[in-house]
């Protein structure tokens with residue numbers, strides 16, 4: 105998603121055209137979205153007729169609370185506030201509901217300017233880094249496209265009243281020329297353009313592989329303690345970068361089930377020699393956490409491979425995210441890297457954030473009889489570039 109697209113979204117809104125946000129990460133469903141400040145009778149009508157779901161205004165939770173709006177009790181962690189009406193009518197018709205939206209976007213108003221309970225559902229959006237739903241992404245999109253952080257959203261139901269019909273969503277988009285954005289695209293754009301991590305503490309760190317600087321970060325992205333080890337590189341050259349995901353068992357407990365520990369050593373050796381950065385990401389077990397990885401190991405001992413074990417536990421084969429790696433590089437002022445990896449996904453992900461990958465260099469660990477099957481699974485099912493490792497045998 106680029107600046108040009110945002111401008112054209114802004115123009116669509118100014119021309120009474122909503123957009124559709126697709127929740128591609130969680131529910132796989134589409135919502136019509138429009139700025140609350142621009143809502144009017146005809147767009148509201150369009151939402152009722154073609155959206156058909158619940159007509160909701162969304163605003164930042166803390167803003168709503170400050171203005172006196174209060175949350176409804178919930179037994180499933182919903183974030184509904186008291187529904188509201190503006191004006192003296194019944195509050196239900198398109199004109200009145202549109203007025204309610206406009207008046208809520210007018211931040212001078214407080215709860216006492218509205219009647220409650222009313223006919224427009226009010227939802228509090230969390231911070232985008234805390235939750236990535238329709239509410240949060242639509243509020244973020246308002247800000248990115250130059251509007252006040254209040255959106256109107258309505259779920260799209262098909263002709264049978266079903267809400268997860270993506271084909272129907274795309275037909276509707278085509279019929280009315282509406283843009284369709286994914287939540288993940290809005291999220292990526294947000295991460296790319298927002299400073300979410302800053303250098304916090306720096307110290308000297310002599311290691312077996314040479315002396316590095318160890319750097320911690322103030323982290324408003326995911327609040328984890330990701331760490332960088334940096335060895336100065338020659339000005340004008342490209343640093344070698346290793347993006348390494350935490351593996352407590354392999355990195356520090358000398359486990360032979362994987363190749364992580366020896367890869368880490370080889371990466372530090374290379375970076376110490378050439379200059380560059382190790383980004384140590386706290387996403388243990390490809391993002392499922394240590395306990396779940398131990399469960400996965402147990403499944404692997406009874407015949408599952410590493411890919412199948414993750415799925416059996418209800419996860420994706422790989423749950424990792426590289427937003428933090430990008431934010432750390434951004435905080436360190438690095439725009440171009442030579443990436444030490446066999447995992448093409450790391451290359452693709454960093455490139456999506458705009459990091460230039462000069463090239464990637466294979467980084468092998470040690471093959472042992474305990475990790476051989478694991479590595480073969482990575483080659484075959486995750487398409488990691490490990491062919492060379494097994495060539496000798498073939």
Ligand SMILES: Nc1nc2c(ncn2[C@@H]2O[C@H](COP(=O)(O)OP(=O)(O)OP(=O)(O)O)[C@@H](O)[C@H]2O)c(=O)[nH]1
Pocket residue numbers: 347348349350351352362364367387388389390391392397400401404410414444445446447450488
């Ligand atoms: N779920 C799960 N995670 C594992 C297993 N074995 C290792 N891991 C995790 O896999 C991750 C490996 O991280 P990296 O070495 O940075 O990444 P990679 O995908 O191997 O890619 P490379 O850059 O080529 O090394 C770590 O988070 C490990 O904890 C396993 O059997 N199951």
Ligand SMILES: [Mg+2]
Pocket residue numbers: 127131133135238259
């Ligand atoms: Mg939704």
Ligand SMILES: [Mg+2]
Pocket residue numbers: 363364367
């Ligand atoms: Mg690895």
Ligand SMILES: [Zn+2]
Pocket residue numbers: 351353354355362363364365
């Ligand atoms: Zn490991």
